[in-house]
């Protein structure tokens with residue numbers, strides 16, 4: 001396989017879909033926990049439902065990752081750079097799953113059912129457990145900060161390829 | 175490249191928006207409520223309270239208006255909490271101007287209903303930003319509060335109620351109001367804006383003590399003698415009523431429907447009793463009840479979540495230590 005060949009369509013679509021959805025999730029999350037305005041309740045509902053979609057998409061992406069292996073773009077890169085890229089990617093996968101899972105768990109332990117676009121609802125614990133709620137809620141916040149940091153690193157990597165190495169890494173994903 | 179940048183830059187914009195807009199945030203609101211004396215692990219508002227359990231016994235009168243199953247026949251258990259307003263978990267009961275009752279119905283694993291009610295039938299103001307200023311005025315003293323009321327004519331219905339209100343000798347003898355309106359929706363999809371209140375059915379039991387726990391002690395003593403009961407009464411709005419303004423009373427002649435009886439059997443004053451783990455966010459609603467656009471109602475979800483998060487974290491740290 002040629003290293004400049006594009007990523008498979010499946011990987012490209014899930015990548016960009018995920019990029020847009022994660023941007024929405026982070027923005028909506030940070031806004032809604034501060035806002036006392038009328039739209040807060042609607043955005044909270046969307047946040048939970050779309051967060052669930054992210055979890056589904058994540059699973060799909062993991063499947064694609066194994067069924068559509070992509071070649072490493074770095075041609076003759078130093079080993080540590082590969083390691084950094086790999087770690088950032090790996091951690092991003094962990095957080096893409098960790099965010100929705102801690103979100104859902106926080107609601108489960110707060111005994112608050114999560115409605116997915118009114119189609120169906122996730123069951124909640126019969127009795128709220130404030131300690132387990134807190135663990136899930138605080139993790140959700142911490143992981144969100146981690147995800148933002150990783151996205152920035154990821155963007156740094158893109159810039160590096162685009163402007164310093166001037167290779168076609170970005171093109172392969174578009 | 176453009177697209178890429180735009181997506182990720184858009185993530186930074188909201189932060190700028192939030193900090194530049196002159197809106198009170200949930201964090202600022204809860205900071206104001208908790209003041210400088212919040213007690214770790216306790217609610218930032220209505221900190222003093224006790225858990226109760228009981229059940230709702232419907233009479234079927236409301237089931238044409240909503241599909242919530244607890245209004246059909248049968249009984250529905252709930253976990254409730256009586257409280258007084260304020261950030262102090264050991265405040266003297268009789269000093270608080272507002273008394274409260276919250277109830278949580280665990281209808282099914284996917285249907286929960288949380289309700290938090292207060293003694294006044296209306297709010298003094300119509301939106302959370304004015305409410306914030308009202309609390310600032312309360313904390314600044316009677317002069318400031320008077321000036322606040324003068325500058326806010328919408329406080330009239332609240333002031334009229336206040337002038338006519340005498341606190342009851344017992345938490346069991348107060349009337350507790352939803353204040354905010356909600357829509358009931360039936361299985362035909364018909365919606366009706368309603369408010370509701372719990373109407374006490376008990377009788378005075380002689381004078382209350384004047385100790386710091388006067389009201390909660392009285393309630394415990396009363397419950398030893400038998401259950402405490404309320405009628406659950408719904409007020410049905412008409413076309414001309416504004417369901418989005420919690421400061422406006424609807425006319426007296428609106429149809430009132432008694433939906434059944436609330437029966438409270440047990441009290442648990444324990445600090446780790448089950449209700450203390452519950453966030454009584456009134457926007458936790460089952461199918462068949464939906465939120466109106468009332469700005470005060472809409473503001474409650476984020477504020478309750480912030481207070482819940484703070485006290486939950488304190489409890490977690492306590493356990494970890």
Ligand code: HEM
Nearest residue numbers: 025026029030033048051052054099100103104141144479
């Ligand atoms: C990729 C998925 C997700 C992302 C990136 C995300 C992101 C965020 C962020 C950034 C916050 C603000 C956190 C803070 O500053 O502490 C937040 C809060 C929250 N999220 Fe998520 N979230 C995701 C999925 C979910 C899911 C699936 C649910 C629930 C079903 C959920 C429920 C919540 C709740 C309840 C809050 C806090 C509301 C509050 O305490 O006021 N999230 N989320």
Ligand code: HEM
Nearest residue numbers: 217219220255274276290291292352353454473477481482
């Ligand atoms: C903008 C308006 C309001 C704000 C910001 C607000 C804020 C809060 C907060 C932060 C708590 C503590 C939550 C917790 O830690 O679990 C609380 C509790 C409570 N609020 Fe409000 N509130 C508002 C309006 C109302 C109204 C209109 C009512 C009555 C109809 C009400 C009744 C109660 C009651 C009864 C509790 C105690 C519930 C319990 O026992 O856990 N609040 N409020």
